[in-house]
Every structure is written in structure tokens, then in C-alpha cells.
Amino acid sequence: MMGKSSWMVKTFFKMKPGVAGKFIKGMLGAKKYYRSIGAAVVNMKDLVRCMCCPDMCKFECPSLRVTRKEMYAPATKARIAYHIERGDLDPANPHTAEIPYMCTNCNGCKHWCPMDISTGQLLKGVRADLVARDCVSDDLKDFDTRVLENGTTFTKTTFTSRPEFDVRAENPDVFYYMGCVMAEKKPEAVLANMAILKKAGVTFSTLAAERCCCGGPSNTVGFQATTRHLAAKNLALFARSGAKTIVTDCPACADTLRNTYKELGFKHGYMVFTTVEFFKLLIEQGTLKLSKPVNETITYHDPCITARYFDDVTSARAILGKIPGLVLKEPFLTKEETQCCGMGGVSHVHHPEESEAIGKQRYDQLLSTGAKFIVTACPACEQGFMIAAGKDSTRVVDIAELIAAAIE
Template sequence: MATEKYADEIRFCASCAKMCRHVCTSGTITKSESATPYGRCLLAYYIENGVLEPSEEILDIMYQCSTCGLCQANCLLDYDIPKVVETLRANLVEKGLVNEDAARLAENAEKEHNPYGEPHSERFSKLKAAKETNPEVIYFVGCTSAYRNPEIAEAVLNILDRANINYTILDDEWCCGSPILRTGYRKQARELMKHNQEMINGMNAKIVVTPCAGCYKTLKQDYPEQGFPLKAEVLHASEFIQRLIDKKKIKLDKKIKKIVTYHDPCHLGRHSEIYDAPRKLLEQIPGVELVEMEFNRENAHCCGSGGGMEATYPEIAEQAGRRRVEEAKETGAKIIVTCCPFCKKQLLKVSDNEIEVYDIAELLSQGLE
């Protein structure tokens, strides 16, 4: 089985003191021992050693996970349990055990090149973006910014235009593959990756910029791991915008007198260790007061929408999102700022209009005179 490479992790996790149980996004909501990192790893151990056969019940447990990585942040041995979960999901898919909601994401991506199943021809129909033939920068928009949160895409475009950046968007951008890969559909994810790699490398651009934490992690880490390395440097929009400020290409002059708190996206924070860049940007906006939630940086709670859980178990995802909104409100902040369209979409959905939710690109775009 493909999980053999994680045999040590599985064995030690099964006999550990299991402090991860107390922080698990889904485990603390469902109150199910099976839905904790320890429970999932124990099931993987039993399957690996022939004690259990894969089943529909095990399938359900494996998809009750946002792969947020909070378990790994609280693991004394720093084991990559999210990777174990992703691998076991892929094994289950290969055996024909299918979560219908996860399968639908893969089917949509095959047909329309996005997990939402929206027409590919309309991906950028509302965006007025540059399409240079020899760009220095490729702006990788991502599916959620394109189809669900176009205000984020427009904010990034405004910043790029104001800085006079020689950039382009891809005429035929496909899903980066993140939600498809996380849910176990590796073959389909690799097809998406191969297409995007050929498009990006064919342009010889120096930098790929994306506002999506999931796209960032996938382009930067998963593409080379899966055999599709990119020639260009991959930067999250927060990193790239800070470079523009440092080079004095843009200036945050407009005062925004607001108390804000920052939500660390799992893919940008724990998975990519980018914590300071977004906070530094917020602190440079005149008038903005940044206050931290109790659980922040590597200990930040997940919004619930990652790892396909928003599609497979939306009720668990929503409870996770509501918990995060309550933590934000406790700070006295009027705005939650995040660096991921997926996080914004989820937090906005459960906020009940009691607190505003912005992507950092939106706030920075507003801060430009």
C-alpha cells in the first residue's frame, strides 16, 4: 500500500500520548475518537497490517478532516498526519471507495477545470486583466477568486496596475489541483498540474503570484513533489506586495481607522510558515490597529473549509468557521482579515453580518491613494 512510506509515523502515532486529540478541528466538534488524528492513524495502522478492511465507515472518518495541520503543530514528533490522511484517501479511491461529494469535485475539475463546475469559458469573463506576451509576473488567480470572490481578484489587479507591473493572467488557467489532490484524486490532480506547468514554464516569467493560500502551497510545494516543478519563483500576494512597498512602487497612504484581527490560513501558516508578511502589511496601513486572537500563528484554529471538508462535511466545516468568528469577535475587532479566498468565503458565510471579513488584498487596495 502507498501508506507504507508512513509506517513509522503510523506506528508511533498509534502508541503516542495523543495531545493532538485536544486540538483537532473535526475531533473537537464531532466528539468522536475515530475522527481525531490518533483515531485516523490507528485505522490506517490496522488497514496497513491487515487487521481491518477499508470500509464506508472508514471512508467517512477520513473525509471528516480539513488537513489543517494543527495536529502536527501539537505533535511532539512533528509527524505529518495530514499527509497520511491524504495518502489513505488516495488508497481508498484506488480501491473504489468513493465519497460522492469529493468525487464531484474531481469530475467538475476534469470537465470544467475548476472544482465548482462553473463554465471554464467564464473563468475570467468579469476581469479586466493584462495579457502580456513576455511578462515578468504571472498572476495565478485561482478558482475561488475567479468564480466566488472576484473582489479579491480585482483588488490584486488594482495593486499590480498601480505598481506598473509587467504581468499577465493565463489565458487557459486551470485549477491548481489542491482540492483534488487533498481529497485523494491524484491522477486528476496531476493532469491539472501538468497543464498549468506547461503554461507557466512556457512563458519564462520570473515570478508567479497568487492570492490563494491553497494555490500557493500547491504551486510551491506539491508541484515539485508530484514531478511538475515550476521555473518561476512562487510568491503569495502578501509577499509580493511587501516587495512592491519596499521598492516604493506603491505606497499605503490612505488612512483606514479600523481594529482588525488576522486569521492565519492553514496552507499559508502551518503548511508554509508564512506568519509575519501579512501582519507586517496590516501594520503599515495608516490607522489600522491589529489585535491577535487567542489562537494565532501555528496554533490558529482552522476555518473548516480546507481539505475538501466544506464539500464533504459542510456541517462540521460551518461549526469550525463559527468558532473562529467567535474568537475574532472576542478581540473587539471589527474586521477579520485573511489571506485566502477559501477562508474569506467560509468566514463570511458564518459571520451573520456581525463582523466584516476581508482578504488582505482588498484592504491594501483600499489603502492606496
């Protein structure tokens, strides 16, 4: 962290003594004005630090990049959010309340921030405060109702229309928790995950007909009560399954089950793995062997959550490196510097045009490697790239499909 901020420290020490003194006095003197009105979910201390920053992460923000509007730059969003929290701006004005939502929660800002702040994470708290004040768009209210009524971010039939998704085993090794987006948009990857688990001799249950959305999307846009409701239901289901380990095909679900539930006060002792983390372990243990050649050229897109929330840029590459015949071409922006697919932060619900524009930018970057296939390990990224690909959507591949193809 010091490496990122060292230039600021140097700048400060290069100030003339009188200027440095004024700077410190001004910062300390102004501190007392930086107060919220009433109770707030948002972390006000970090919100103030972010809004006072000269926007050093600005170049990375995908929302700013596609809109080209200063009001969507990270520190500007923090400033507007701060004035909403303090009561200077009216959140009942839909133009104001919309601004904290123009963010895909990609954590690109945090990667570059000298203070390790994520504007996106701060805005989650602001959105919870907006929901508490009933200042959210009808699109988001409809989304919340849909999740509560259907138990998925899509329709009631996402899981029930496919009986093959519903697997029940007694005291299984793992609970395979399918993400809503994977089941709805990439069912072939769900089947690939099941085939891999079977091949490795791992017993599993899905209880697909009863499982609910993890609640992560609702939490991201501020509906914490919905997330609490879904967390209680899912944890009861996991307990009933008898499994002690949860494997999920969606990094956002993994983050919710692993971290958000605990942040919202739910204690549990489940080990939560992404499919990539779990399959890497199986390969290391020798229970999963990738011996069949896959003679293709691919590029790999690091999902924001695995690269910048979990700091894991090695597991997927370790797996890809074991597949005979596979050629990996890294994109220019890769690993921790990966760029957003546009689908995070439920953006496709509240800002569909911008969400698709972000996805298209990244899709073009990935294809400029010359690779035939884009491989990733997140159903939301896959959805974003499949929209960008149009009729070429078969070029977008989940890593599970590739692993399944490499098993004899």
C-alpha cells in the same frame, strides 16, 4: 523539537529499569507486525508512530472539537487508517472509509506533536490509497469529475463569465494565478490584486479563460492522477505566458505549485509567491506605498497554510503595520496557534456540517476581539467566515482589499 518532547524523555528515564527494558523490548518486538499489505502511498513509518502515540495533539484537532467523537481524534484516525492499510478493516465499508476524510489538513496536530508529525499529511497518502481501491464516497467522485470537466472546483464559468479577469501581456513580470475560490467567492479581492499590481508598475498576465485549478484540492482527497493532469496543463500555460514568477492569491495554490507539483515528479523553476509575500517585497522596495489612512479596527486570522505550512506569521503583519490609521487586535489564538476555518481538506464537500461548525467557532473567536472587520489572506478562510457571517459577510475582508484602500 526537543523542547516539545523533553517531558517524554524525562518520563522514560524515571521508569524503573525493568519497566524501561520491557517498554523497549515491547516496542522493538511489536515492530515486525506493523506492516502494510501491498504498495501504499502513505508513509507507514510515521503512520505507526502517530497511531501508537497517546494523542498528545488531541486538544487542537478541530474535527474532534466539533464532532466530540474519539474516532476523529488524530491518533485514532491514524490507528483506523493503519488497519485499513494493513487489511484488518474493510475500506469498502463507507463508515470506515469516511474516517480518514474527517480532517481539514490544518496541521494543528503537527504544531503540537513532539515528533513533528502531521496526521493530516499522513491521511493524504491514506486517501490516495482509498482512491486506488475505489473506496471513496460519491460526493468525492462527483467533485473529481467536476474538477476534471470544468477545470475549476466550481463551474465552467467561474473564470470565463468575467472578461475583466482575463489579462494578457507580452513577457509579463508575473503570472497572476487566481485561486478558484477567490474568483468564485471574492471577485472584489481579485480586482484589488490587479489594481495593486498595476499601481506598483508590475506587468502581469492571468490567461484566466485558459487556466485550470491547481489540483491541490484533488491531491488532498486522494485523486493524484487528476492533480498530475492539471499540473501538466498549468505548467504548459505558465511556459506559454513567458513569465518566470507566479503570484497567487491563495496559499493552498501556492503550496501546490511550489511543493506538491515537485512531490508528484514535475520539475519547474518558477518562483512562486503568495500575494502577501509579493506585496511585502514591493513595499520594501518602495514600489508600493500605503499612505492613505484606513481608520478601522480589524483582527487578523492567520491561514493554517501560511502559519503552519510556510511558517510565515510576519509578512501580513508587516503590511498591516504600514497602513496609517489601522488598529489591529490580535485574537487569543493567533500566529502559529491559529485555529482552522473549517474549509481545508475539501471538507465543505464531504463533511459540510462539521466544516461550517469549525468555521463558526473560529469566526466567533475572531469577533470576540471587538474588531469590526476580520482580515485574512486566504480565499478558503474567507469563504468559511462568510458562511458563518451570513448577512454580515462584508465584515470578512481579504488583505488585498485593505491594501488597495490604503493606496492613494
